[in-house]
Amino acid sequence: MSQPIKDNICEEQLFERIYKKHSKNLHDFLYYKFGDHLNPSDKVQEAFIKLWQNCGKVTPDKAKSFLFTTANNLMLNAVAHRKVVLKFEKIPQKKSTNETPEFVLQEKEYHEKLQKALGKLTEAQRVAFLMNRVEGKKFKEIAVLLDISTKAVEKRIYGALKKLREDIDGL
């Protein structure tokens, strides 16, 4: 952080910087972990409001882990409240249509398989893998974000890839 002297984040400019730095990552983390049933962007806002209410107690370098822990807990509460089993799902986006019907069908089938396979990954694997593949983040960036070692990230992502390919071939 550029202001190591500060011991709280009750300053709007500083808070805004923290928001800009972490909100998108937090949103992606929640989305890849829990899917979009429980409105991840609402939970992001809630977590930031909580951070602001506790701004006197949180130092700038603790803000990130505060946000991730808070948002994760908010999600878990919502899950417990709703008592639903979460499945990772997403309707594939429509692409160009100048392909043969056979290809379109294959593509569709492949998507369905992939969706099921993603749902079967552990939450930890899925979050790390999708952040890496879809958001294009390097191992080290993910490690910092999740507060784990680079080695662990590597293992999760490689494990996820292996499992995905096995599952897709098996289906």
Place this chain on the structure above:
Amino acid sequence: MTREELIQKWLDHSLNSEEQKAFEQLEDYKDLMQLNNALHSFKSPEFSVDKNYQALRPSLKKKSTQSWHKPLLKVAAVLAICFSVYYYTTTLDSTFNTEIAQQTTIDLPDTSEVILNANSNLVFNKSSWDDQRNVKLNGEAFFKVAKGEKFNVVTDKGIVSVLGTQFNVKHRENYFEVKCYEGLVGVKTKDNYTELTPGNGLKIIDGKLFANEKEITTQPNWLRGESTYVNTPFKHVITELENYYDIKIVVDKADADRLYTGGFTHKNLELALKSVTIPLNLSYSKSGTSIVLKRE
């Protein structure tokens, strides 16, 4: 470089151009590319940082100003509650009630004294006593007023005011009576103002004014445990009787308006009933807690 290492490096986005070529030679390169491309359709929905921050801002404003004056507000709230409780309790009216057949003596903030008769109610305010000597009365009471500012007894029927004296005020339903025993008493009713000298009284029954015969006593009879009446409608005597004994009296309507002169004791029900019924040629019979009066 092994296949696994190449894939690892690909995953970490850190292949150099040479390794990239080697990676493309892998037999499952096509598979990986298909998987990789397909994954992009699972991208998280757009999250607009700036827009969302603007949406969040209103909920932040409140807090920032609260942070320092919130504890101050808490202290202020506690003080305000303490003050209002103190204020409320010190300016609260003092109320005294008596039950049937009960009497009580009340000392007012000056040395004045009030003896409250049965089934009556007296209210006064301690905190404003120095400015106004006001008491509210419903029922009957005898006052010994210390010398000083004007002393008012407020009833629905009229205001009795004095400077320092002894007098009796009786205010029951449709019955209002003031009797002066010492000093000078002013009675202000809706219609007129009367001054009473010792021994004189004033009676308003059912809205009609009755003159009182001069009576030389130093205190009302009820203080000695008896009640006396001169030409008083019988129904008021009956309701008085009910104030001293816990009973219900049933009487004919024709008898209720007859005038009664006499008295009864507060200490013996049989004796009291006899002294009420014999002068009017009535007989009484008990049934439960109620007593029926009939012509003989």
